[in-house]
Amino acid sequence: DIQMTQSPSSLSASVGDRVTITCRASQSIRTFLNWYQQEPGKAPNLLISSASTLQSGVPSRFSGSGSGTDFTLTISSLQPEDFTTFYCQQSYGSPPTFGQGTRVEIK
């Protein structure tokens, strides 16, 4: 199985901050990398697919980059609704696997 490692596991930031979350795959997954946001008590929401394709309706402050084994999710200016948990997921091969999550907390 392809292991996905996110860092950091949690971070503290303020409204307006620029935040970067990293996801590393245990082998090359080309650009088959997706990012999700999950609010407490809700299902995950797909933000970015194929490493950098922003989903319809997702604010432009979110962006994704990377290929091969190293990927990043960047939030250019944190908003109050962004203090949630983010997950990466590889869709290169079966089984699809998730990172352990990154919790973004208010500083």
Place this chain on the structure above:
Amino acid sequence: QVQLVQSGAEVKEPGASVKVSCKASGYTFTTYYMHWVRQAPGQGLEWMGLINPSGGGTTYAQKFQGRVVMTKDTSTSTVYMVLYSLRSEDTAVYYCARVHSSGRAIDAFEIWGQGTMVTVSS
């Protein structure tokens, strides 16, 4: 609109089985693979398996092999997940999730059900 609606919360005793349903609407049911993902309290996301709503073929995570069965009913656009021999560690929210691109088995999960809480307790 495209949506997945899951069945309600369940409480089961250890050793029992649970059946969770996921009814799809707003798109052609047979053209998008469906997956099941679970999340234990305070934990991350764990993939359980997938079903091809067209032919009914399934692939299960090794961890659940022999203990999970996924089926579909095309007439009602519903997929089902049955988990047998429940133990306390199976307490979790169970989600169905539809892939982003038609015809792709492994893909981003674009559409999610609202989740079904399954509690295993004596």
